[in-house]
Amino acid sequence: MTTRMLGEKVQRVEDDRLLRGQGRYVDDLAQGALEVAVLRSPHAHARIVEIDVDPVLDVDGVVAVWTYDDLTGPMAEPLPLLIPHPALTHGRTQHALAKDEVNHVGEAIAFVVAEDRYVAEDAVSRIRVTYEPLPAVVGVEAARSAEHLVHEDVPGNVAARLEQATGDADAAIAAAPHRLSLDLEVERSASTPLEGRGTVARWDPDAGRLTVWSSTQTSTGVRAAVATKLGLDLGQVDVITPDVGGGFGVKIVHPWPEEVLVPMAAMALGRPVKFTEDRREHFVSSAHERGQLQHVDVGFDDEGRLLGMSVQLWHDHGAYIPYGLIVPIITSTQALGPYKPEAYKVVFESLYTNTVIVTPYRGAGRPQGVFLMERTMDAIAAYLGRDRAEVRAANFIQPDEFPYDQRMTFQDGRPLVYDSGDYPQLLDKLKALVGWDDFESVRQEARREGRRVGIGLACYVEGTGVGPYEGAHINVETTGKVKVAIGLTSQGQGHRTAFAQIVADELGVPFEDVEVTSGDTRRMGYAVGTFASRAAVMSGSAVALAARQVKAKALRIAADALEAAEEDLEIVDGHVQVRGAPASRLALGTVAVLSNPLRYAFDEASKLATQFTVGNPDKPPVEEDDEPGLEGRDFYSPERSTFAAGMHAVVVETDPDTAEVKILRYAVVHDCGTLVNPMIVEGQIHGGVAQGVGGALYERMAYDESGQLLNASFMDFLMPYVTEVPERIEVDHLETPSPLNPLGIKGAGEAGVIPSAALFASAIEDAEGIPIRRMPISPSELYDLRRKAAENAGSVENAGSVESARSEPVETKESR
Amino acid sequence: MPTVSFRVDGVDHTLDVDVRTTVLDLLRERLGNTAPKKGCDHGQCGSCTVLLDGRRHLTCLALAVSYDGAEVVTAAGLGEGHADGLHPVADAFLRNDAFQCGYCTPGQVCSAVGMLDELREGHPSHVTEDLDAEVDPDDDELRERMSGNLCRCGAYVGILAAVRECVASGGEA
Ligand code: FES
Ligand code: FES
Numbered sequence: 001m002t003t004r005m006l007g008e009k010v011q012r013v014e015d016d017r018l019l020r021g022q023g024r025y026v027d028d029l030a031q032g033a034l035e036v037a038v039l040r041s042p043h044a045h046a047r048i049v050e051i052d053v054d055p056v057l058d059v060d061g062v063v064a065v066w067t068y069d070d071l072t073g074p075m076a077e078p079l080p081l082l083i084p085h086p087a088l089t090h091g092r093t094q095h096a097l098a099k100d101e102v103n104h105v106g107e108a109i110a111f112v113v114a115e116d117r118y119v120a121e122d123a124v125s126r127i128r129v130t131y132e133p134l135p136a137v138v139g140v141e142a143a144r145s146a147e148h149l150v151h152e153d154v155p156g157n158v159a160a161r162l163e164q165a166t167g168d169a170d171a172a173i174a175a176a177p178h179r180l181s182l183d184l185e186v187e188r189s190a191s192t193p194l195e196g197r198g199t200v201a202r203w204d205p206d207a208g209r210l211t212v213w214s215s216t217q218t219s220t221g222v223r224a225a226v227a228t229k230l231g232l233d234l235g236q237v238d239v240i241t242p243d244v245g246g247g248f249g250v251k252i253v254h255p256w257p258e259e260v261l262v263p264m265a266a267m268a269l270g271r272p273v274k275f276t277e278d279r280r281e282h283f284v285s286s287a288h289e290r291g292q293l294q295h296v297d298v299g300f301d302d303e304g305r306l307l308g309m310s311v312q313l314w315h316d317h318g319a320y321i322p323y324g325l326i327v328p329i330i331t332s333t334q335a336l337g338p339y340k341p342e343a344y345k346v347v348f349e350s351l352y353t354n355t356v357i358v359t360p361y362r363g364a365g366r367p368q369g370v371f372l373m374e375r376t377m378d379a380i381a382a383y384l385g386r387d388r389a390e391v392r393a394a395n396f397i398q399p400d401e402f403p404y405d406q407r408m409t410f411q412d413g414r415p416l417v418y419d420s421g422d423y424p425q426l427l428d429k430l431k432a433l434v435g436w437d438d439f440e441s442v443r444q445e446a447r448r449e450g451r452r453v454g455i456g457l458a459c460y461v462e463g464t465g466v467g468p469y470e471g472a473h474i475n476v477e478t479t480g481k482v483k484v485a486i487g488l489t490s491q492g493q494g495h496r497t498a499f500a501q502i503v504a505d506e507l508g509v510p511f512e513d514v515e516v517t518s519g520d521t522r523r524m525g526y527a528v529g530t531f532a533s534r535a536a537v538m539s540g541s542a543v544a545l546a547a548r549q550v551k552a553k554a555l556r557i558a559a560d561a562l563e564a565a566e567e568d569l570e571i572v573d574g575h576v577q578v579r580g581a582p583a584s585r586l587a588l589g590t591v592a593v594l595s596n597p598l599r600y601a602f603d604e605a606s607k608l609a610t611q612f613t614v615g616n617p618d619k620p621p622v623e624e625d626d627e628p629g630l631e632g633r634d635f636y637s638p639e640r641s642t643f644a645a646g647m648h649a650v651v652v653e654t655d656p657d658t659a660e661v662k663i664l665r666y667a668v669v670h671d672c673g674t675l676v677n678p679m680i681v682e683g684q685i686h687g688g689v690a691q692g693v694g695g696a697l698y699e700r701m702a703y704d705e706s707g708q709l710l711n712a713s714f715m716d717f718l719m720p721y722v723t724e725v726p727e728r729i730e731v732d733h734l735e736t737p738s739p740l741n742p743l744g745i746k747g748a749g750e751a752g753v754i755p756s757a758a759l760f761a762s763a764i765e766d767a768e769g770i771p772i773r774r775m776p777i778s779p780s781e782l783y784d785l786r787r788k789a790a791e792n793a794g795s796v797e798n799a800g801s802v803e804s805a806r807s808e809p810v811e812t813k814e815s816r
Numbered sequence: 817m818p819t820v821s822f823r824v825d826g827v828d829h830t831l832d833v834d835v836r837t838t839v840l841d842l843l844r845e846r847l848g849n850t851a852p853k854k855g856c857d858h859g860q861c862g863s864c865t866v867l868l869d870g871r872r873h874l875t876c877l878a879l880a881v882s883y884d885g886a887e888v889v890t891a892a893g894l895g896e897g898h899a900d901g902l903h904p905v906a907d908a909f910l911r912n913d914a915f916q917c918g919y920c921t922p923g924q925v926c927s928a929v930g931m932l933d934e935l936r937e938g939h940p941s942h943v944t945e946d947l948d949a950e951v952d953p954d955d956d957e958l959r960e961r962m963s964g965n966l967c968r969c970g971a972y973v974g975i976l977a978a979v980r981e982c983v984a985s986g987g988e989a
Contacts, residue, residue: 014918193917194855722959727976
């Protein structure tokens, strides 16, 4: 019996190579290629009066320089608006090189190609640009006030306004026994993968083909964009995604200016060209996320049940909006989490600012949605004097209510219908894991020692595995080796392992015989990309379906050869055999030989398939509805997303003097449906939690009022190192399989990061008794909040003890 | 252009370099050794770490001309002389799932190897309380000593476990 691989902690096949320094990332390829440096705007908003590139051409080793005026045809058009949405009435995208105006610090203006990067940078510093600075719009407030405009022809800086509602939320709030209002804020952060963006291109004039290697989350997307921009047929362009050093969302955007400029230059110059983004460039010229202002009005009953909830969002999307409205739509809809408010209304405005573009970063709008909902839950609990977990439980969708229709439209334009889940059980598991019910004794104990501790929890539901589709191609070679190609790309998720596990199980072959290739358009030209925790759901399902095709074909051919009925056959350890009679068996490699009738023999094995050996002389060698080869190709295209869920709890200690926040315990319960490889899933959770800790306590983009990013380096943009993350993350799984796909998978990539801002706000608020309305929170901000809380308490002649503040958050509230 | 010599993963090289060339660029661009990665080029992420004359070093901050004659061991050369060509520290990373995308990994492994040497030699760290006593390699010490290596994939739980395991097994490195 072949051991079942699905659900096993299989060591990743990627690992050995990466450990030995043999990983091949874009910058490791094409040694000796020409290198690029880009002149970027030092101004957040300015008109370009003149660009003088003459001094550049004198620099030894410079090969070429491009500015907007040198671009022609589609290259001179703005970059594509990738995801148009009917509500996106004022969509603007940038040009590959700035035309007349720059709208954020870091926008590309000139593109220099030289013998190496040192020379290219020297050359860039010689370009003279005359600017006429314009007032910069920085931050949501400035965008809303519209005193200045980012784009002259976009009134109010509003790209889109979108409202969704179920029921009459305003009326429900007005009629509710209790009401609260909250003003909330989440600051900007960014993916900042350790490997930045990078692209290499090589033009083969003999074959008339362009090969592009890019550090991307979508090779097919880049291919289509490059072909369109350069006026090539799709069939002339191959895009290969080599090893990618992390993406976390930012690399789903395409094409970046350099992603089309590099191939253009390679064709023009007839030599391979490489662009490798440096760290500062990544901060000012790729993408950020998260920045939102939020206002919540909520009406609820004595149990804390949501009777009506009305949410307003102001979403800062930066200078351009190539990725459309995905992030604010996700915030609007996924704010609902595991809950079922009786009436819900959400409206957002997506606003231009003179800052770096905003596109999905791991979680993609969900952290903000969870923040607003979970802050609301905590505020309700505080108001009613109820347990925070109990208020949440009172609002849960129950296990017998699935599929549950939230009566909203999700990011893919499809109904927001949850497929499966068990939220009460998740909460029970979390409470048990972290010791929720016993925490008061922990608090008292700490207090006796003069320490201040708090506990927080946060719940989320994550729509994963959005369409439209993914595919897989599986080919069994005559050696018995199984070659699998999937179209989406990998950035460290261990796809080659997880998908090989699925194929090994479905096909009945040894895991070691399966080799998976991802993100290579030569092998799979139809694919969408790796984002939205969709790889396991989409490609995992496609791989399973393709493997089932291969299996069916293998059994058909083997039935003939073994003179047995198909139903009596099984595949075990790479051999087709009669069930229970393993003596007569056929290696899958032999079946592959038989599947391909040959005229010419080239080795012993292939002799078996030549025309005098196989086939019925009265029939065509390949039957009408058949094809040569032991292959399968299939696509998975679900009618809608599947919905994973999870709940996190954290215990923190806040320093009474310095206001530093220390993590004492971190617990995760998680339901991503069927687990393919628990080790990979746990790795994803650990990674998400680390980024979440960063997002809650450290990471923010510090723009000044003129639009300069003041912390554009790893020195100044604080991220968690091994010293900042919990040394242990307690994890418990629940598996409620999705009914929407063949394996019941849901998806896990983003989950770890989603509840963090809400979670830490909850725990710090619990420790301090001060309402937390804005994340991330630094020690100095917490210190300030303490001071203000003490002042307020003093002014209402209250001694200002932590205790009294705990049960009475400063909030607009009404009770009838 | 000055001439410099380096022994890299056991092989000697002599070449002319621009004085601005960093050891990292020398390794990657001139010698084609792409095991060390460039994550920031400013000494802030640790992904370019190698062993330079036996000590862990950030090669993006080291000018090649200042290290003429140095011996460099990268993650690609660490396994030399070990079973399966895999250094025990690398093996511990493997067993503890201490990475995802792998971009920080060559630097992490070199850093861990250098760190274990420092521990053995009794070097104190920022968090060592008693500078006269033998260093107690507890988690705080290990975390502090690995805090120069960023992993944006957040594989820290595994990294710490791997390093802890190496210390427990006598710090064989
Ligand atoms: S590349 Fe050297 S420390 Fe980041
Ligand atoms: S494994 Fe990706 S940065 Fe560490």
